[in-house]
Amino acid sequence: MGAGDVIAQQLVERRGLREHQGPRTLKMMAIGFCFVGPVVGSWYKILDRLIPGSSKVVAVKKMVLDQGAFAPCFLGCFLAITGATNGLSVEENWSKIQQDYTDALMTNYCIWPPVQIANFYFVPLKHRLAVVQCVAIVWNCYLSWKANRL
Template identity: 45%
Template structure:
């Protein structure tokens, strides 16, 4: 295990954005598979591997780079140590980044599902507020710990480990029967 950690640490130093994009994509795909297997209770023959690949692509191309870049911006302009710095980072993260990221995430998922603009708009109307409120039940506490105790290079990993369950929830919410979403 120590050897794996050393390789991971070296790759993270050399290729921070690439490593964090890869791990985010992988953990988003795991979240989707958990949604399909445990929440939706699909049989192996009914699993939607394209959907899982789409979640991987969203994490790799969008989620990982966006979160890593955001944390770098917070670190650069707000700081990296101290209680007040942590509170400021959590507040800014939850007031600015979370609402924007959720809109972009839901829109990206809708596009990858092949939905038209009207369908995506309806999905946002039906899902956004509930997902955002549930975000506020989980992420401020996670980010308090993350920003207070975790070095910048590992913050995306911490968030994505917690986000396996969050991504399971988002995958389920964004892939429910469209008829149910209008109720």
């Protein structure tokens, strides 16, 4: 999350080092450490118990459940948490979520289904979160830019 935020601020927003918002990067790191990592890691364990196995059909089923049920809820929670940590009021946060949610979810669907099918088919459970976080550097850059655009 921290690396994604640094990339967002430096390459996407072109802030430069003088204008880099260190507290924002720290907030994104904290969200990654306290929310994203534990929730996604736990989800993969639950998903493996719900749909055991590693065949191609199982990988597709896991991806459908992951992207159909987990991703929409997770993304909404993520946007709400970032809005709250950015000091938005409940009304402002709700408005920002309504503004950003659909676009973020559609972007999610462009990136994650093929990644997750490969992840669920080829990667052992204990390494899935690490694989996802490698791809997520780009995703986290997008999320940081989206969530912190006020």
